[in-house]
Amino acid sequence: MASAIFTKKFREEATCSICLKLMTEPVSIDCGHSYCRICILGLSGNRSSETSSPGTFHCPQCQKSFKRDSLRPNKQLENIIETIKDTEHERLCEKHGEQLHLFCEDDGQFICLCCERSPQHKGHVTALVEYACQHYREQLWKAVRKLSVTRMKYIQLRKDTTLKITSWKEKINHEKERIHSEFKSLHTFLNQEEELYMCRLKKEKEQKLSKLQDILAHLDDKLQELENHIQELDKKSQSSAQNLLQDIKDTLSRKSAIYVETPEDVSLEMHTVCNVPALYLNVRRVLKHYQDNVTLDPKTAHPDLCLSDNRRTVAYKGSILMYQNPGGFSVLSCILGRECFTSGRHYFEVDVQVGVEWGVGVCLENVPRDIDIVREPQSGFWAIRLRKDKSCLVLTSPQISLPLRDQPQIVGIILDCEAGLVSFYNATSHSHLYTFPTASFSHALRPYFEVYPFSSLSLISSNK
Template sequence: MASKKMREEATCSICLHLMTNAVSISCGHSYCHACIVSFFENLYRMQPWLKTFSCPQCRAPFNMESLRPNKQLGNLIEVIKEMDQEMSCEEHGEKLHLFCEDEGQLICWLCDRGAQHKGHATALVEEACQGYKEKLQQAVTNLRQLEEECMNLKVFTAAQITKWNEKIEVQKQKIQSDFKTLQSFLHEEEKSYLWKLEKEKEQTLRRLRDNEANLEQKNHELQSHILELENKCQCSAQKLLQDVKDTLSRSWTVKLEQPEVLSLDVHTVCSVSELYFDVKKMLRRHQVSVTLDPDTAHYELILSEDRRQVIRGCPQEKLDNSSRRFSALPCILGCEAFTSGKHYFEVDVGEGTGWDLGVCMENVQRDTVMPQTPQSGFWAIRRCKEGYVALTSPLTSIQLTEKPLVVGILLDFEAGVVSFYNMTTGSHIFTFPKASFSDTLRPYFQVCLYSPLFLPPPDE
């Protein structure tokens, strides 16, 4: 009972817990320092004009200056806390000074002598506590290690999540780019095939209409002869017989020439599924073998014996000053000339950091520096330190997700289209706006230092 009464006296009536930093006010009641200060501040916030306040228990007036530490009550609270820590045996009411190792529980000296714990290993609480404290600390150490491993695994897993999301995003962009490339390629092929189909339509229609016009003319001629003969039949006997033999002779000489027999089979056909499933295969159906023309090579360019590789080096001596040779820029042309049809060739650019690739007109200027644009007769793309650009006017920047090691160049002469492809990935790079080619076109290359170019044979 005494213990219960002591606890009631030491309990704060505001927070209903044992007081912390107990203080007394002028009426004698005590509270936690934090509780009474909070009580005062709340009242002052609602009624700032008040100078005194009422005790939460007896309603007696007090002010904050009356707060005094209650040391005796504080000591009593410490005693109560120590008593709480010293637990007693529920069966015998004695203090639990012993620890039974076998049962793993606290016991009193009477329990130790009882039949339940007879023969069990027991130790004083203080001695057992030290041993188990060390074991608990070791367990904490082990758990700390596991916690650290867990955190490391968590960090690693978070990094994996980030890496996975990044990979998925890269793959997503690649898929989108590939489909965009395929759509672009198919769109260009569609335009090319439709243009060819339209051209085939016009050619055949022109011949059919010529046949139709000839037949119309022959029909008028036949009607004229028929009318003449019918009129002859309506004349008198004398007029009918007059020149009748010449009239009949002329009528029998009229012949109907058969019109030109034209096939109505459509020759412009396209396998869309083949285009869809293998862009590289479709391009290489038009592949031609291209070699380099030494007579056009700038004096700093060095060719291999098979004329399929070119590098830029020291000036070559004993070269003729042919007007066909590039003298202003380190350029060279392919030997092949294109005047019609669809042609495709590849250039192995490797890790080179500077080059121009494409086609140009046969008659481009070679002794002066000029912009290599379609207006000057060039359809080419460039690799430079800033990246990739199409040599349009103005230049068009080309954004590539993967660097091409082999570049494919497709020329459709009749359609007026020049397209470039990254053959490392089979993706589209750039297509120049439709042009109208009237001159011979040849493969065109500009070579920079440390950037050799190689023209692989078609079978590779």
């Protein structure tokens, strides 16, 4: 009851005396009375001619003067009006006509005081709407916080998935480039193989055609000779008896002694045979055509390295030399091949089975050998390296990790000086490992080998 009285009193204070409704955008004037903004502006506009002083108006309630530009918003009253509106919008109990000030926790519904005392809600847990609202507001906040955490997890998952998509696209693009590079190299090899076999086939064709054409010319000569004999005998047979019988026996004996000379049998079997599918299936066989018998250069060896007598095997033995080669590596445990490559295509194979860590490739002949230089193409190195943890790295900046299906036992290195390509193959499984991006070599290139403790490398001889 008291609440209704207070609500009524607040409504009377918040009612505009001009429009007799709850004020809209309430403003106060100098005397302290408040009105709807639109109402007081409309009233002052209509009475502007009645005022003794231009721009001065009178309050409808107390007749005190005010100026139009002195109107100021009454935010406090505006908030009270909003509260009154919210209160008036509250529902009343359909059964008792009372305001629903309570909330029944058991039934989850608003009830009035009469409802609380009724048998329907006897023994139920009830609370004032304000308290129940605060309690459930806190529960909602907790739920919001919990959902916000879940939302952040989903945002992170989405971010991770986006990164995976980007990474996957980059991986696919890298694989496309690798496949393109590998097929480009294979196409080059196959084109050269085609030219080689075509050259051989052309040579074989010319050799046999020459023999057959010689036989054909000889047969033409024999046919002409026979034609001459036939004409001679035919002419003699038609001559007079004296001419016919003259030396007849000698003529018949001489002409009848002509026999057919069988020419040399030239076989049409081709000796130049190219099994194209086999070339596709055996890349190593193709590469073998370019294989060089690479040997090691002891003058470039680090003091901890030991070479075999045939200069094809190098092992890490620790400090066994008492002196440092003037042109050798003094910091990196490396050694170079004796051969220098400036043009053409070159292939060599390295047995890497012995040991747990190694590096192979090519490098510029003039790379520094007395400092700890970073091995990468910008420094003149094109190499790959196996680490102790069995991971294989491409020595670039940054380094690239190579996924290995099988750890290579023999690594093949192909260098194409004109094309500017350096490629690596697992010669055991005939699979491509990596091809460096196209480069322009400024100096001669030499085979390059890194040897680490408990490891050795062996060069495989060509069968050419």
